[in-house]
Amino acid sequence: MTNVIEMTNVTKRFGHFEALKSVSLTVKQGEVFGFIGPNGAGKSTTIKTLLGIIKANSGESSVFSKDSWKNTVEIHKNLAYVPGDVNLWPNLTGGEVIDLFMSLQGRPNPQKREELIRKFDLDPTKKCRTYSKGNRQKVALIAAFSSDADLFILDEPTSGLDPLMERIFQECVEEVKAQGKTVLLSSHILSEVERLCDRITIIREGKIIETGSLNEMRHLTRTLLKVETKTAVPELSKQPGVHEVTGTETAFSFQIDSERLGEMIAYLAPFLVVKLESTPPTLEDLFMRHYEDKDGKLEGDR
Structure with missing residues (x-):
């Protein structure tokens, strides 16, 4: 099975702050890969490095066996990206934004677009400035899953969605996985990661501290x-x-x-x-075990 994503000893610094510390990970073709950690752990920095939005100080990062920084345009032709906080053009309608995103990806599926608009219960005729956070997320998710991308990079994609819409999202992920597509999912919703992901990586303070399937990681709990x-x-x-x-x-x-x-x-x-x-033990048990200090308090709650 080929690796769609490969990162080897990637380090990224912002001034004197080291956001990523020799991060290495691989995502195989056809798998749903979970990427978890608290705010500030380095998840979004890792994803932005993969997308070619920021350049690493050292190490190697590739998608589809192409350098993330040097071949960004080619890479983006075959991937769909959904951030955790979607900003849209306020004077365009949701439908117009979806069509724009789909045209940029290059392989739109109008029939799938209409199906997902119904499933996510989105009114595509409204201006984006009237949308709630949840509806802005719906626009990005519909555009992503209406494409024929080979890789879906989803960074906190269900932020702002209600439980029913989260369920629709999970069905979309399961559908693209059944088609042999690859998904990198960063999420705070541990039950979501536990249900969907084949393998999981936990990142803490810019370091990868554990990677494996949930069954392989149960020894920690x-x-x-x-x-x-x-x-x-x-x-x-x-x-x-x-x-x-x-x-x-x-x-x-x-x-x-x-x-x-x-x-x-x-x-x-x-x-x-x-x-x-x-x-x-659940993934939440495993996660808590990694982030509890010696006194049983979660980091950040001291």
């Missing part, structure tokens, strides 16, 4: 177990890998480090287990 036994299980909290035990000695719940799950089930068996529910 704990699994929640709810258990009932016929006989009492004493001193469960003293077992290795066990956290936050609640309940009685025969009906209890606790968290277990995922790598110790098997040995914990074996430990519980002699106590005659009558009920056991296992809840695997």
Whole structure:
């Protein structure tokens, strides 16, 4: 499987501030790649480097095996980009802006345009100056998904959308993936990333700190177990890998480090287990684990 996006040791500085610190990532053809991190982590800077909007100080960045900075025009012929805060021409209608974006991409699909206008419940006859933030996002999403792009770069694309429209967006992503297209999705909505993405990268303070599928990254988190036994299980909290035990000695719940799950089930068996529910960690659990400090507070909340 070929790599549509490749970044190798990319560093970007703004004055003395180092926004990206030797960032390396690859996005394979046909996959939906999740890119997560808090505000200021470097997500948008990475995306702007890929788009050729800004130039890296060092390292290599390519899209479709072409240099992001030197071949920007050629690259943009085959990609669609949706930012998290869309600015539109105030005196044009939404429909006119969609048509303009589609013409720039070069492979418009008028039938798809009409279908998406209906799905996103957009009035394309209104001037853009009358649109809410959510409707401006709809214009950009309709233009992007009406194109025949090979790569979709989506930077917080559902910002301002209500839950119903988020669902429509997710269907659009699933549709282009089924067509073999590639998607780079930066999002704060962890459930969205968890549902859509094949692989995930977490960026923190300009550094890539973890990359992999959600299953590969579950070792970083704990699994929640709810258990009932016929006989009492004493001193469960003293077992290795066990956290936050609640309940009685025969009906209890606790968290277990995922790598110790098997040995914990074996430990519980002699106590005659009558009920056991296992809840695997979510992407949100994983995300929080990376961003909590030693006191359990999230960075930025200190």
